[in-house]
Every structure is written in C-alpha cells, then in structure tokens.
Amino acid sequence: MSDPTVRFDHATLAYGRREVWRELSLRVEPGSFVAVLGPNGSGKTSLLRVVLGLAAMSAGSVEVLGQPPRRGNPAIGYVPQAQALDRDLPLRGRDLVRLGLDGHRWGVGRPDRTSARRVAEAIASVEAGAYADAPIGRLSGGERQRLRIAQALVGDPQLLLCDEPLAHLDLRHQGEITELVGAWHRRTGRTVLFVTHDVNPVLAFVDHVLFVVNGRWAAGAPDEVLTSERLSELYGSHVDVLRVHGRILVVGEAFGAGFEMEEPHHLPSTADEGAHAPEVVP
Amino acid sequence: MSLDQLVHLLGYGFVQQAIEAGIVIAIVSGIVSRFVVARNMAFAVHALSELGFTGSAGAILIGVSPVLGLLAGTLLTALFIGALGVRVRERDSVVGVVMAFGLGLGVLFLTLSSGFATQAFSILFGAITGVSSGDVLLLLVIGAITLAALAMVYRPLMFATVDPEVAEARGVPVRLLAVVFLLILAAAVAEAVQVVGVLLILTLLITPGATAEQLTAAPGRATVLSVGIALLSVLGGILLALLTNLPVSFFVSSLSFSCYMLGRFAVGPWLRGRERARGAAVQGVVAVGE
Numbered sequence: 001m002s003d004p005t006v007r008f009d010h011a012t013l014a015y016g017r018r019e020v021w022r023e024l025s026l027r028v029e030p031g032s033f034v035a036v037l038g039p040n041g042s043g044k045t046s047l048l049r050v051v052l053g054l055a056a057m058s059a060g061s062v063e064v065l066g067q068p069p070r071r072g073n074p075a076i077g078y079v080p081q082a083q084a085l086d087r088d089l090p091l092r093g094r095d096l097v098r099l100g101l102d103g104h105r106w107g108v109g110r111p112d113r114t115s116a117r118r119v120a121e122a123i124a125s126v127e128a129g130a131y132a133d134a135p136i137g138r139l140s141g142g143e144r145q146r147l148r149i150a151q152a153l154v155g156d157p158q159l160l161l162c163d164e165p166l167a168h169l170d171l172r173h174q175g176e177i178t179e180l181v182g183a184w185h186r187r188t189g190r191t192v193l194f195v196t197h198d199v200n201p202v203l204a205f206v207d208h209v210l211f212v213v214n215g216r217w218a219a220g221a222p223d224e225v226l227t228s229e230r231l232s233e234l235y236g237s238h239v240d241v242l243r244v245h246g247r248i249l250v251v252g253e254a255f256g257a258g259f260e261m262e263e264p265h266h267l268p269s270t271a272d273e274g275a276h277a278p279e280v281v282p
Numbered sequence: 283m284s285l286d287q288l289v290h291l292l293g294y295g296f297v298q299q300a301i302e303a304g305i306v307i308a309i310v311s312g313i314v315s316r317f318v319v320a321r322n323m324a325f326a327v328h329a330l331s332e333l334g335f336t337g338s339a340g341a342i343l344i345g346v347s348p349v350l351g352l353l354a355g356t357l358l359t360a361l362f363i364g365a366l367g368v369r370v371r372e373r374d375s376v377v378g379v380v381m382a383f384g385l386g387l388g389v390l391f392l393t394l395s396s397g398f399a400t401q402a403f404s405i406l407f408g409a410i411t412g413v414s415s416g417d418v419l420l421l422l423v424i425g426a427i428t429l430a431a432l433a434m435v436y437r438p439l440m441f442a443t444v445d446p447e448v449a450e451a452r453g454v455p456v457r458l459l460a461v462v463f464l465l466i467l468a469a470a471v472a473e474a475v476q477v478v479g480v481l482l483i484l485t486l487l488i489t490p491g492a493t494a495e496q497l498t499a500a501p502g503r504a505t506v507l508s509v510g511i512a513l514l515s516v517l518g519g520i521l522l523a524l525l526t527n528l529p530v531s532f533f534v535s536s537l538s539f540s541c542y543m544l545g546r547f548a549v550g551p552w553l554r555g556r557e558r559a560r561g562a563a564v565q566g567v568v569a570v571g572e
Contacts, residue, residue, distance in 0.1 A: 103445075
C-alpha cells in the first residue's frame with residue numbers, strides 16, 4: 001500500500017550531452033494529483049515518456065507502480081495535447097475511445113458487446129454522447145479533448161498522464177476538461193500526473209507540484225514550491241510569485257518586464273530556451 | 283461482341299484465372315488504399331510502382347518471371363525507404379532520391395534487353411489477361427500472404443495511423459509498423475500492377491480508400507466500402523475489356539474514378555445532409571463543426 005505510484009530516484013535524463021533534468025528524486029504517492037510545471041523545453045514531456053517506458057534515463061532509477069517502466073503498461077492512461085485532425089478522417093469519437101481500450105492488440109478486432117458497453121460508459125462519463133458518432137475531425141477542440149479523456153479512462157488506469165491537455169483550448173473548455181479529470185481523481189482515488197504551462201486551471205485539484213527549469217527542479221505542496229524564493233532559486237534570477245484573485249502569476253526579469261498571462265502560450269516544445277521563453281505558471 | 287460470346291469467353295481458363303487473381307488483388311488493394319490515404323503515401327506508392335518496373339525489366343533481361351522481378355523491385359525499394367526515412371518529413375525526399383536512381387536502372391535494363399517493347403507496355407499499362415498461369419498462382423500466393431499480414435496488424439496499424447501519439451503511449455510499435463506497412467504496400471503494389479500497370483497504380487491504391495472516406499466516418503465500414511469499390515472496378519474492368527477488346531486498365535481507372543466522383547459530389551454530400559437532419563431532429567442543435 002505504501003508503494004508510491006511513481007518513484008524517481010536520482011534520475012537524470014540526457015539527450016546526447018544535454019541534460020534535460022538531473023538527479024530527480026520524487027515520490028508520487030497513490031491518489032495524489034501532481035502538476036508538472038516549467039517552461040518549454042524543460043523536459044516535462046520527457047518525464048511522461050520515461051514513465052511510459054518510451055525513453056530511458058541516463059542515470060538513476062525509476063519505478064512505476066512498483067516496477068520498472070515498460071511500454072504499453074495497461075495501468076497507465078494517456079491524454080495528449082488537443083491536435084487538429086483531418087476533417088475527412090474516417091474516425092468517430094466512439095472509435096477513438098475504442099482504440100484506447102484495445103487498439104494496441106494484434107489482429108483485426110471484432111465487435112463485441114462488453115467492449116462496446118465499456119466504450120459507451122466511458123463516453124457517457126465525459127458527457128460526449130451527443131457527438132460520439134460524428135467524424136472526429138469536425139468536432140471542436142473541447143469536444144475532442146472530452147473524448148480523449150474517455151479514451152484514456154476506458155481502460156480503467158491506475159495512473160493518468162496528461163500532457164498539456166489544455167493547450168489550444170479556451171478558458172471555458174480548460175475548466176471543463178480539468179473538472180473531468182478532477183472528478184475522476186476524486187471518485188477513484190487514483191493518481192494523476194498533469195503536465196501544464198498554467199497551474200491555475202488545475203489549482204483546485206493539485207496537491208503537489210513538480211517545477212522543472214533548466215535541468216533543476218523543485219517539488220512539494222503548491223504553497224511551498226510556488227513562492228518567489230523557491231522559483232528565484234530555480235530560475236537563477238529574480239522571480240515574483242503573485243497571488244491575484246485566487247490566481248497565481250509568475251513574473252520574472254528573465255521574461256521581460258511586467259509579464260502577465262491570462263492564457264498559456266503554446267509554443268512547440270522543441271525550443272531549448274528555458275527561462276527565456278515568455279511562459280511560465282501565471 | 284455479344285453477351286453470348288462473353289459467357290463463352292468466361293469459360294476459358296485464362297479468363298477465370300484473371301478473375302480469380304483480380305478478386306484477390308482487389309481485396310488487398312481496397313484495404314491497403316485506406317492506409318495509403320490516411321498515411322499520405324501516394325508518392326511512396328508511385329515510387330514503389332516505378333521501381334517495380336525496374337525490377338521486372340531486370341527480370342526479363344536475365345530471363346526470370348517479371349512478376350517475381352516486380353515484387354523484388356518493390357520489396358527492395360520498401361526496405362530502402364524504411365531504412366532511410368521512416369519519419370514523415372524525411373520520407374518524401376528519400377522516396378524521390380530512390381525513385382530517380384531506380385528509374386535510371388530501369389532505362390538501362392530496357393535498352394539492354396531486345397524485344398522488350400511489348401512486355402514493357404504491359405507492365406506500364408497492365409495486362410491481367412496476359413499473365414501466365416504460373417504467375418497467376420504466384421499472385422494468389424502473394425495476395426494470401428499479404429492479406430494474412432494485414433489481418434495480423436490491422437488494428438494496431440489503424441491506431442498508429444490515425445492516432446500515432448496515443449498509440450505510441452499505449453505501447454504500439456509505431457516505427458516497426460511503419461516498416462511492416464511499407465512491405466505490405468510493396469506486395470500490394472506488385473499485385474495491383476498486374477491489373478492496371480505501373481503508371482495507373484494509384485487508381486487501385488488511392489481511389490478506393492479516398493472514395494470510402496467520402497461515404498462514411500466509421501473506419502470499419504470505410505474499409506469494407508473501399509474493398510467493394512476496388513472489387514467493382516477490377517471485375518467490372520475485366521468484363522468490360524473482354525466485351526470491348528479495349529485495355530483493362532482504362533476501364534478499371536474509369537470505374538474507380540466514377541465511384542470517386544459520385545461519392546465526392548453526390549452520395550457523400552447526400553449522406554452527410556441526411557446525418558445532419560437526423561442529428562438535428564434528435565438533439566435540437568447539432569454540435570458538429572468548429
């Protein structure tokens with residue numbers, strides 16, 4: 001029972017000579033909701049790839065549900081960024097959710113009632129029934145993300161990984177999607193790792209944050225980590241953390257004067273600019 | 283030619299063989315074209331096909347079955363493309379580089395072998411009724427192997443095609459499947475070339491899948507429709523060619539093109555309109571569209 005859902009132990013990830021993060025030690029306890037924060041290129045997505053068994057670390061160790069990470073672990077659900085899809089792609093929301101259930105299995109796959117029922121339940125749980133049979137390329141970003149949540153949850157995972165699931169969504173849809181994830185978390189008591197630029201939409205659900213900047217990291221309760229002192233230390237330059245109307249804004253010299261953000265920026269995470277990128281947890 | 287004569291022709295062994303081979307080829311093409319369209323691989327198909335030509339030209343030069351040479355050409359090309367450019371951005375340039383060189387070889391083989399003109403014509407434009415019975419057997423075997431491979435990878439390949447990011451996260455070997463699909467594609471090209479020829483290959487490996495996309499949003503149904511359209515085009519093409527003594531590939535490409543135009547501009551819009559009307563009736567307002 002006391003086994004952490006995810007445990008990093010002095011873990012270092014490097015691509016070639018560039019260290020994405022080093023000496024990361026972190027215990028994600030069962031039932032916690034962890035926000036993974038940090039600027040673009042700080043290796044937030046790489047962290048999820050390690051947990052998924054898609055990237056290997058250069059030093060240290062990691063355990064997922066008490067075992068080394070492995071590809072295709074059925075105990076993990078995964079929600080990606082909202083992407084635009086081809087309008088003519090012959091794929092309905094129902095098919096997308098179904099792929100989350102058994103798309104990884106070999107063979108053709110025959111229709112069967114049990115799977116169809118599970119898919120229908122997952123769709124109902126995110127209230128996407130009204131458009132689950134429409135071509136997915138014609139849905140709005142918010143509708144598609146609801147189906148993505150259903151796709152990730154249909155396999156009844158122990159651990160849910162979300163990689164910037166709010167990117168490209170407006171504030172209303174951001175709220176709806178985080179509410180869905182939060183409700184699942186509360187209902188099942190399972191674990192969530194939520195990668196995001198902006199902690200504010202998930203602030204109500206988060207019990208821990210991991211903040212990664214330029215290979216350095218800080219972890220703990222939001223109030224411990226999201227302080228001017230900790231983040232200044234992490235960025236290596238002066239950073240102010242402001243609490244305004246229940247929102248958290250991070251303002252720093254490195255980002256240019258008076259930087260403030262209502263909506264997260266969505267730059268492709270290929271940039272290696274770290275603290276210079278004008279986005280951080282507002 | 284009258285219908286009586288057609289029935290008489292259908293009694294001939296070579297016609298029956300052509301129809302048997304045509305059925306297998308159409309089924310393979312129908313399924314494969316779905317993935318070709320979804321994975322945006324028209325250019326790769328064309329390259330495989332043209333290097334299949336080089337392969338069969340080489341085979342004729344050394345006196346081997348042109349069908350075998352064709353298959354060798356397409357498989358070799360598939361392996362080459364797979365090894366050099368699995369990533370989408372690289373793929374087109376790798377395909378272009380390989381295709382240009384391979385066609386150069388084809389020209390050489392064509393020049394070296396004398397009396398090649400007729401055979402070259404049938405490889406370029408297709409001649410299913412002229413395929414020897416040994417080769418028909420070979421086509422059936424290749425077709426059966428291809429179908430078996432497709433059946434094995436169909437579901438994860440579909441996952442990797444329409445939703446690569448999540449497929450990878452769920453443990454689907456996305457890169458391996460890309461190479462496996464190239465090999466399946468190579469076999470499908472070698473098959474389809476027998477009916478429509480190297481130059482008209484896309485009529486069987488793009489058009490059925492592209493037409494099916496116009497008709498349904500359900501992936502399984504789209505695959506079935508694609509196979510249906512390929513069967514209609516191939517079998518209809520063979521029969522019309524027998525009736526008129528005009529080239530098979532002309533009829534196959536005309537039939538598949540007609541299916542596409544009908545689907546794109548008549549049946550597809552009509553189905554979508556009906557769907558919208560039904561959706562509106564159920565929900566009051568439909569939440570489809572941006």
